[in-house]
Every structure is written in structure tokens, then in C-alpha cells.
Amino acid sequence: MLEATNVVVEYAGRGWRSKGFKALHEVSFGIRPHETLGLVGESGSGKTTIGRAVLGLVPVSSGSIRFDGRELVGMPRRQRRGLSDDIQVVFQDPYSSLNPSMTVEDILVEPLVARRAGDRTAASQRVRTLLDQVGLPHDAVHRLPREFSGGQRQRIAIARALALRPKLIVCDEPVSALDLSTQARVLDLFISIQEETGVAYLFISHDLAVVRHISHRVAVLHRGGIVEYGDAAKVTERPEHPYTQRLLMAAPIPDPDRQAARRQERRALLASEAVA
Numbered sequence: 307m308l309e310a311t312n313v314v315v316e317y318a319g320r321g322w323r324s325k326g327f328k329a330l331h332e333v334s335f336g337i338r339p340h341e342t343l344g345l346v347g348e349s350g351s352g353k354t355t356i357g358r359a360v361l362g363l364v365p366v367s368s369g370s371i372r373f374d375g376r377e378l379v380g381m382p383r384r385q386r387r388g389l390s391d392d393i394q395v396v397f398q399d400p401y402s403s404l405n406p407s408m409t410v411e412d413i414l415v416e417p418l419v420a421r422r423a424g425d426r427t428a429a430s431q432r433v434r435t436l437l438d439q440v441g442l443p444h445d446a447v448h449r450l451p452r453e454f455s456g457g458q459r460q461r462i463a464i465a466r467a468l469a470l471r472p473k474l475i476v477c478d479e480p481v482s483a484l485d486l487s488t489q490a491r492v493l494d495l496f497i498s499i500q501e502e503t504g505v506a507y508l509f510i511s512h513d514l515a516v517v518r519h520i521s522h523r524v525a526v527l528h529r530g531g532i533v534e535y536g537d538a539a540k541v542t543e544r545p546e547h548p549y550t551q552r553l554l555m556a557a558p559i560p561d562p563d564r565q566a567a568r569r570q571e572r573r574a575l576l577a578s579e580a581v582a
């Protein structure tokens with residue numbers, strides 16, 4: 307569905323880097339429908355830059371990004387805007403990514419109305435379906451973002467991203483600002499939404515344990531280049547590149563049986579709890 311080939315991104319020089327800076331060096335990867343590609347690497351490795359390149363938020367100097375057969379690099383802005391129904395984003399910080407003066411209903415209705423996806427009644431019905439999907443109660447519609455916890459706010463951001471039934475969501479460190487138990491619930495929510503809707507994720511995280519939990523395939527980014535790429539279990543349990551091995555040492559692998567049992571427990575918890 308998404309095919310990135312030899313993507314190069316160069317930022318213009320600023321401050322101490324007056325010369326300009328190549329943040330991505332010929333990066334190639336693909337994402338299939340219904341799949342999660344995890345993108346892992348330490349701070350500054352270029353993860354967010356990849357997400358921004360896919361979203362059309364940074365100019366790509368060379369290379370190609372094809373989505374559903376269409377070339378995104380160099381696509382005119384107006385055409386690109388039409389694609390935003392298909393590619394959505396969830397950011398790291400649920401505190402700054404939601405408009406504090408809008409109710410949850412307005413936040414969720416906005417993308418529907420902007421795309422004229424039915425009338426206001428149909429939009430309100432869709433809002434309730436979205437709240438069900440992310441495990442929030444219907445009475446959330448009248449409340450403001452500040453009345454919710456970090457995990458709940460991230461659920462609102464996920465519902466907003468789902469509103470137009472995208473094919474791909476770029477998730478940029480979406481659980482990094484949450485405490486550990488909320489992280490686990492929100493990760494499992496991402497998984498169950500994917501099972502239900504078939505949406506694909508480009509899932510960006512500095513945390514190998516998080517990426518391992520959610521991804522089908524993993525790309526490891528180091529200094530703007532992909533050093534290892536493949537099946538998630540293989541990359542995260544038997545990495546070949548010394549950089550991935552170092553990342554792995556910082557995040558030891560839990561026993562796989564215990565991990566599976568914990569996943570089951572989390573699913574049961576998610577099913578029994580409406581709200582994080």
C-alpha cells in the first residue's frame with residue numbers, strides 16, 4: 307500500500323548547523339494493508355522525519371513515496387489534501403494535539419464536516435460509533451479535553467484519526483507520554499482497532515519493547531538510515547546489526563509465554579473496562 311524508495315530528506319541549515327543537514331539517507335520500506343510497521347531508533351535518528359515525509363510535511367529531496375499506486379513526492383498540494391482522508395496521524399502529546407476550547411463532539415465532528423461526510427445527524431451518529439471504538443462513554447461528547455486523563459485524551463486523538471476511515475495512520479510516539487499501565491491499554495486499543503478496521507500503522511517509537519508488542523515488521527533507524535528491517539520477532543529477538551543488538555540490551559526480552567499471557571490479560575481488561 308505504501309512504498310518508500312531511496313527517500314532523502316535534507317533540512318535547511320539553522321543555528322550551529324548552518325550548512326544544512328541530511329536527516330534521511332536513501333531510506334526504503336513498505337507497508338502492506340492491515341499491517342503495522344514499527345520504526346525504532348534513538349533520539350535524532352530520523353523517525354519523526356520519516357513520518358513527516360509520509361504525511362507530506364517535509365520536502366523530500368529525492369526518492370519516491372507511493373501510496374496506493376500514486377506518487378506522493380512532488381504531488382500538488384491540493385491533490386495531496388484529498389489524500390488526507392486516507393492517511394491520518396496520532397501525535398505523541400495528547401495535551402497539545404487537541405484544541406482545548408472544543409468539546410469532544412466538535413473535535414470529532416470537525417473532520418467529518420470538513421469532508422462533507424454526511425449531515426450533522428449522521429456525523430453525530432458517527433461520533434458515537436467512534437467513541438465506542440476507542441472505549442469512551444457517549445457522555446464524553448459534551449466535555450472538554452482538560453476533563454480527561456492523558457490516556458483518555460489519546461483515545462480522543464485516535465478517534466479523530468479514525469473519523470474518515472483512513473487506510474494508514476502515522477503514529478508518532480503515541481504512548482510515550484503515558485504511564486506504563488496506560489501505555490499497555492492504549493497499545494492494545496491500537497491492536498484491536500486494527501483487527502476491527504484493517505487500518506495499517508506506521509508506528510514510531512524509541513522503545514523497542516513497545517514496537518515489538520505492536521508491529522508485524524520492524525525497521526531500525528540509525529543516523530538517518532535503516533540498518534535492519536524485517537519480521538518483528540526476528541529483528542527484535544535475533545537482531546543482526548550491532549546497533550539493534552545495543553537497543554535490545556537496553557530493553558531485555560520478557561519470556562514469550564509470559565508475554566502472550568499478559569497480552570491475553572490486557573485484552574480481557576480492555577474488554578471489561580470502558581475507560582483507561
Ligand SMILES: Nc1ncnc2c1ncn2[C@@H]1O[C@H](COP(=O)(O)OP(=O)(O)OP(=O)(O)O)[C@@H](O)[C@H]1O
Nearest residue numbers: 317318327329348349350351352353354355356512
Ligand atoms: N526542522 C528541522 N531543521 C533542521 N534539522 C532538523 C529539523 N527537524 C529535525 N532535524 C534534525 O534531523 C534529525 C532527525 O530528527 P527527527 O526528529 O526526525 O529524529 P527522531 O528520531 O524522531 O528523534 P526524537 O525521537 O528525538 O524526536 C535530528 O538531528 C534533528 O536535529
